[in-house]
Amino acid sequence: MMKVRFWGTRGSIATPGPSTMRYGGNTSCVELRSDDQIIIFDAGTGIRELGNHLLQEFKSRPLTLHIFISHTHWDHIQGFPFFFPAYESLNNVILYGPPGRDKSLERILQIQMDSDYFPVELGDMSPHIEVCEVRDTVKVGNLTIEHFYLNHPAMCLAYRVTDGRRTVVYATDNEPYTGTLHPVGGKKLKATDFPTYLDEKFVEFLSQADLYIGEAQYTQAEYEEKRGWGHSPLESTVQFAVQANVKRLALSHHDPLHDDTFLDRMIQDAKKLIAFYGGKVECLGAHEGMEIVIP
Template sequence: MRYGGNTLCVEVRTADGTLLILDAGSGLFPLGRHLQATESRPLQVHILLSHTHWDHIQGLPFFAPAHEAGNRVCVWAPKEPKRSIKDLLESQLLFSNAPYHLESMAGQFRFRELGEEEFRIGEVRIKTQFLNHTVLCLGYRIEADGQVLVHCTDVEPHLGRLLRRDHRDSGRRLRDRSAMRAGILHREDARLVSFAQGADLYIQDSMYTAEEYVSRRGWGHSPCDFATDVALAAEVRRFVIFHHDPDHGDEFLEEMIESCRERASQYEAPPQILGAREGLELDLSVCP
C-alpha cells in the first residue's frame, strides 16, 4: 500500500530534458500515461534495460507513447549471444500472448545492443558493467549535470557477503568507509563497488534479509546487508533499497530499511538510505 506493487521502472531526467527510463516493468504503464499527458510531441525516449526477465519488460507493450505515430523509442539492452533484443522482446508479444506486435505499434522503435562499454546519449555519459545474475544483466552508471546515478539490479554477491570480517562481529566500531574496500573478498564484488564508486545516487537490488538469503542463493538477488556494504564501501551519497520481494509488506520493508540504516550508522558519514516506492522523486542537485 505504501511502497507500491508495480515492477521496476525508473525515470531519469537531466537538466536539458533528456529522458531516460531504466527498465520497463509494469511501472512503465503509469509513466507512459503521465508522459502522454505532460510532454510535447514528438517524444524521444531511451529505455535502458538491465535484462529481459519478465518483471523488467512487461510494461513495454503497454507504454502508451510507443503506440503514437511520430514518437521514437530507443531500447538499449545487453547483447545476447544467440538472439537479438528485438527478437527477445517480440517473443513476449506472440500471437497467443498479445493482440499486437512491436512492428504494429505506431511509434518507431530502435534497438541497441550493449556489452561492457561507454557511450553517450546527448550530453549524458553512460557506462555499463555486467552484474552477477542468472542471465546476462547490465548495471548502468549515468553521468550528467555533474551528478552520478548508478543503477544495479538484478545482482547477487559472489560470496554472500562483502567483507572479510563482518563489522558486527569485530567488537569495535569500524568508522572509515573507504577502509571497507580492503576487506572485499571477491574480485567481481570489488568490481561492483568500483562501478558504484562515489555515486550521488546508488540504486541496488536489496531483495532479501540476510536470513532469507541463506535459502535463496543463486536466485540472482542481494541480501540488503550486502547492498548496504557495497553502498558504504563505494562511498555513495544516497542509497535506494530496490527490487522489493512481492511477499514483503510495508511494515516488513520498513524494518528492513531501518536495519540497513542501523548497519550504516556505524560508519562515518553514512549515505542517506531510502526504500524505493512508487512516485518517489529525488533531485540529485540537492544534498540529502
Template sequence: MSAVNDEQGPKASAPGPFTCTFWGVRGSIAAPGAETVRYGGNTPCLEVICGTQRLILDAGSGIRVLGHHMEPLTGPLEVDIFLTHTHLDHIVGLPFFSPAFSAENRLKIYAGHLAPERNVEDVLNTMMADPLFPIPVNALHSNKTFIDFHAGETLQPYPGITVRTAPLNHPNKATGYRIDYAGRSLCYITDTEHFPGRLDDNILGLIAGADYVIYDAMFTDAEYTAKTGWGHSTWQEGVKLMEASGAKTLVLFHHAPRRTDEQLDAIAAEAAARRPGTIIAREDMILTL
C-alpha cells in the same frame, strides 16, 4: 536566453534538472493490494530526467503509469529505454506504454546482456507473439530503434550525458548502469547476486563515488541462505558496497513481492541505523541530484 557579460562574452547556461522518479519498485511479479499500497506493487521502472532528455530504466509494469503521465506532453517525444535484462518483470509493461503507439515519437531500446547470442528486438518479438500476446512489436507505431551493446561499454546517448555499464551476476545475465550528468551520478544496480566472502569488483568500479546507488535488496542476509543462486542480493551487502566504494546514498530496491509495507518499514529502520541516510524506494518517490 543565457546571460551575457560584456567583458567576458557569453556565459555557459546552467545544466537542466537531474531527477529520478520511481514508477515501479517491486521485483519478480507485480504485487498490488492493501499490504503493498504505500511502497507500491509495480515492477521496475525509473524515469531519469537529464536536462531536456528522458531516460527510462527498465520497462516493468510501472512504465504503464509513466506512459499515462507522459500523454499530455507535446510531441514528438524522444524516449530512451535502458533494460537491465529481459526477464518478464522488467519488460512486461512495454506493450502498455502509450507513447510507444504514436508514430510521431522516437523510441530507442537498449540492452547489454544478450549479444552476441540474441538481440533485444528478437526477444521482444518473442514476448509479443501468438499465443502469448495478441499484438506484435510492430503494432507499437513509434519510430523504434533497438540497440544491443556489451555490458562494460560506455554509452553517450546525448551530449553531456554519459551512461557507463557493467555486467551483473544474474541468471541469463544483466547489466548495471551509471548515469553521469552535470557533475552528479546515479547508479542502477538491480538483479544481481553478490559473491559470499568478497565484493563484486564490477559493481565497485561502477558505483565508486556515486551520489545515489539504487541496489537490489530483495532479500535480507537471514533469507539469503535459502535463496542462493536466485540472482538477487541483500540490503546488508548493499551497505558493504557503499562503504567500500565511497558512494553516498543507498536506495534499497526490487522489493520481494511478498514483502509488506510494515516489513519494509522495519527494514528501513534497521538499514538507516546501520548506514544513516539509507532510504527505501517507493513508487512516486523523486530523487533530485
C-alpha cells in the same frame, strides 16, 4: 539538475493489494530527467503509468525516449506492450540492453509480443522503435552511460549515468559474486581471487555516486535459503554502498513477500548497518511516486 522518479519498485512480479500500498506493487521502472533528456530504466509494469503521464504532459509534442533494460526477465519488460508513447509514430523510442543467452535483444522483445501472448506485435507499434544491444559506452545528449555485468541468472546490466557533475547508478538484480562463486564448504580462496575482484569492480562502478538505486531483496536469513537466485542480502548492498562512498542508497526491487511493515523494518535495519559500518550514506526505501532531485 537530475530528477529521478520511481514508477515501479517491486521485483519478480507485480503485487497490488492493501499490504503493499505504500511501497507500491508495480514492477521495475525508474525515470531520470536531465535537461531535456528522458532516460528510463526498465519496462516493468510501472512503465504503463509513466507512459500515460508523458502523453498527458507532452500532448502531441514529439518525444525521444531512451529505455535502458537491465535484463529481459518479466519484471523488467512486461510493461512495454502497455507503454502507449511507443505507439505514437511521432515519438522515437530507443531500447538498450544486453543480448540474451542465445537470442538477440530485439528477438526477445518480439517474442513477448507474439500473438500467442499479446494482440499487437512489436513491429506494429511506432515505426521509430530502435533496439540497441549495449556493447560500449552510450551517449545521450550531455549524458554518458556506462554498464557493468551483474551476477544474475540472465545477462543483466547495471547502468551508471553521469553528466560530468552528477551520477546515478541503477543496479538491481545483483548477487555478490562472492556469494555464489566461492566454493561452498571448501576452503575460502585468497583475497585476490576472481569473485572478490568482480565485487571490487562493482564497488568501483558505484564509486562516489550521488544516488545508487540498488536492491536488497532478502534479509541475511532469507538469503541463506536463496543463494544463487541472483539477489542480494541487505548486508551486502549496504556494504557495497558504504565501500563505494555513495551519497544516497535507494533500496528498490522489493521482494513480493515483503509487505509495507516488513519493508519499514528492513530500511531501519539498513540505516543501523550503515552506522555500524561507519558510513555516511543516506538510505531510502524506494516507493512508487518517490522523487529524488540532484541539484
